[in-house]
Amino acid sequence: MRILHILDHGLPLQSGYTFRTRAILTAQAAAGHVVAAVTGPRQGASAGGIEPVDGLTFHRTSGDGTPRGLVGEITGIARFATRIAAAVTHFLPDILHAHSPALDGLAAWHVARRHGLPLLYEIRAFWEDAAVGNGTGTEGSLKYRATRTLERFVVDRADAVAVICEGLRGDLIERGVAADKIMVSPNGVDLTLFGTPAPRDxxxxxxxxxxxxxxxxxxxxxxxxxxxxxxxxxxxxxxxxxxxxxxxxxxxxxxxxxxxxxxxxxxxxxxxxxxxxxxxxxxxxxxxxxxxxxxxxxxxxxxxxxxxxxxxxxxxxxxxxxxxxxxxxxxxxxxxxxxxxxxxxxxxxxxxxxxxxxxxxxxxxxxxxxxxxxxxxxRNWSSNICRYDTVYQRLVEAANRKSRWSAYPART
Missing domain, CATH: 3.40.50.2000 (Glycogen Phosphorylase B;)
Incomplete structure (x- = not known):
C-alpha cells in the first residue's frame, strides 16, 4: 500500500513528534508499504522540493517558517494543501494519513476530498491542552475553544481517527465521537534504535x-x-x-x-x-x-x-x-x-x-x-504498525467502491 503522511514537521528536526513519525514510517517501509511524507510550514524556511532524510522521503512546503496571526495561518493552510496536492500527483498514494495538529488535518481533508482519497487523522495530543501545558495558552480562552472546535471539525470529516492512548480515545467518545471510528495506536519504541541496552560508558x-x-x-x-x-x-x-x-x-x-x-x-x-x-x-x-x-x-x-x-x-x-x-x-x-x-x-x-x-x-x-x-x-513499533493496516484496508476498499460512481476515482 502507498501511504502519504501529512506532518506538522519531521526529520531532521528532533522532537518526540519526529521520533514517533520516523518509527512509524520506518516500520511501515520494513513491512512492505511504500511511504512518503509532506511537512508543513512549521518545518522552517524551505524552497519546497523533495528531501531524503534517513532513508525516508519528505516533500517540503515552501515558506519561511511558522505562520503568524490568523491571516498567516490561513495562508499557511492554503500553501500546505497545495503542496499536499502536488505530492499526491507525484506519489499517487492509496491513502492520506494526517497527523495532528488539526491544521494538518484540515489541509489534508481538502486534498482528500478533491482526489477521492480516504483520510486517517491521527491525534497525538489536544493542541489546546498542549498550549496550556507549555505556558503559551489559557484553558477556556477564545483560542483554546477555537482550537477545540477545529479539532472536532476535522475529526467529523476524517474517514477514521487514530489516537495514541486510551485517555484521548475516552475524551473523544465523551464529546460524542463514535467509538468505532477511533483506533488506538500507542506510543512505542523502535527496538532497532533502542534494541540492546548500552554498557556503562x-x-x-x-x-x-x-x-x-x-x-x-x-x-x-x-x-x-x-x-x-x-x-x-x-x-x-x-x-x-x-x-x-x-x-x-x-x-x-x-x-x-x-x-x-x-x-x-x-x-x-x-x-x-x-x-x-x-x-x-x-x-x-x-x-x-x-x-x-x-x-x-x-x-x-x-x-x-x-x-x-x-x-x-x-x-x-x-x-x-x-x-x-x-x-x-x-x-x-x-x-x-x-x-x-x-x-x-x-x-x-x-x-x-x-x-x-x-x-x-x-x-x-x-x-x-x-x-x-x-x-x-x-510497545514495539515493528508490531504496533499492524494496527493501522486493518483500518487502511477498510478505508481504501470503501474508497474504491465509491469510485465506481464518484467523479474523483480513488488511487490504487
Whole structure:
C-alpha cells in the first residue's frame, strides 16, 4: 500500500513528534508499504522540493517558517494543501494519513476530498491542552475553544481517527465521537534504535564527574508541564537521605533558563548537572549512566490524557523508571512491577520514592526485565504498525467502491 503522511514537521528536526513519525514510517517501509511524507510550514524556511532524510522521503512546503496571526495561518493552510496536492500527483498514494495538529488535518481533508482519497487523522495530543501545558495558552480562552472546535471539525470529516492512548480515545467518545471510528495506536519504541541496552560508558561518566554517584536522570524536553522544578526542589531532601545522589538533566527547552536558575540557588547545587541537548545517536550513552529515570509530570489535562514516549525508551534501555501518578503514566507503568509511581506536584513524595529505590536494590533487576518485556511485547513499533493496516484496508476498499460512481476515482 502507498501511504502519504501529512506532518506538522519531521526529520531532521528532533522532537518526540519526529521520533514517533520516523518509527512509524520506518516500520511501515520494513513491512512492505511504500511511504512518503509532506511537512508543513512549521518545518522552517524551505524552497519546497523533495528531501531524503534517513532513508525516508519528505516533500517540503515552501515558506519561511511558522505562520503568524490568523491571516498567516490561513495562508499557511492554503500553501500546505497545495503542496499536499502536488505530492499526491507525484506519489499517487492509496491513502492520506494526517497527523495532528488539526491544521494538518484540515489541509489534508481538502486534498482528500478533491482526489477521492480516504483520510486517517491521527491525534497525538489536544493542541489546546498542549498550549496550556507549555505556558503559551489559557484553558477556556477564545483560542483554546477555537482550537477545540477545529479539532472536532476535522475529526467529523476524517474517514477514521487514530489516537495514541486510551485517555484521548475516552475524551473523544465523551464529546460524542463514535467509538468505532477511533483506533488506538500507542506510543512505542523502535527496538532497532533502542534494541540492546548500552554498557556503562565509563569515559562519559568520568567526563561528567559521575564516578561513584547514584544518578537520577531526566532525558527529554524541558517544558513546564514536565515538573522538573519539582524534581529540583526534591533534591535537598534526597541528598540528605542519599548523600551520593546526583541529578543529571539532559535536553533543553522553554523552561531551561528558569530551571538552571532554580538549580543554582539550591543548597545542593553541586548535585545537579545540566548537560544540554545531545544528538539522538548519543542518547544511549547517557542512559547508560543513569540508575533511575525520573518523570515528575504535573497533573493537568494534557498529562492526564496523553502518554509520553520517554519512559518507554528508558524501559527499553533496561533502566528503572519512577514517575508521577498522572493518567498518561498509569497507562505505561505498573506501580511496584515495571516502575514506581509517586504523587504529582509533590517534591517530598518524589524524594521519598527515589530514596527508597536507591536504598533497596534487591528488586531492580526483576523490575528492569519486566519493563523491557512490556516494551517488547506491547510497545514495539515493528508490531504496533499492524494496527493501522486493518483500518487502511477498510478505508481504501470503501474508497474504491465509491469510485465506481464518484467523479474523483480513488488511487490504487
Amino acid at each position: 565509563a569515559a562519559l561518566a568520568a567526563t561528567l564527574g559521575l564516578i561513584d554517584d547514584e544518578v537520577i536522570g531526566f532525558i527529554g524536553s524541558f517544558y513546564p508541564y514536565e515538573g522538573l522544578d519539582d524534581l529540583i526542589a526534591a533534591m535537598p531532601a534526597l541528598v540528605a537521605a542519599r548523600p551520593r545522589a546526583t541529578l543529571l538533566l539532559v535536553g533543553g527547552g522553554p523552561a531551561e533558563a528558569a530551571l538552571r536558575a532554580q538549580a543554582a540557588a539550591s543548597p545542593v547545587a553541586e548535585r545537579i548537572r545540566f548537560v544540554g541537548r545531545v544528538p539522538h545517536a548519543e542518547v544511549e550513552r547517557y542512559y547508560s549512566l543513569v540508575d533511575v529515570l525520573a518523570y515528575p509530570r504535573k497533573a493537568m489535562r494534557l498529562t492526564e490524557l496523553v502518554t509520553p514516549l520517554k519512559p518507554l525508551e528508558a524501559m527499553a534501555q533496561g533502566r528503572l523508571v519512577a514517575a508521577s501518578d498522572v493518567g498518561g503514566h498509569r497507562e505505561l507503568i505498573r506501580d511496584g512491577d515495571t516502575g514506581t509511581l509517586f504523587a504529582a506536584d509533590d517534591p517530598a513524595a518524589i524524594a521519598t520514592a527515589l530514596a527508597g529505590l536507591l536504598a533497596d536494590r534487591s528488586g531492580w533487576e526483576t523490575r528492569r526485565v519486566r519493563g523491557r518485556a512490556f516494551v517488547e511485547q506491547e
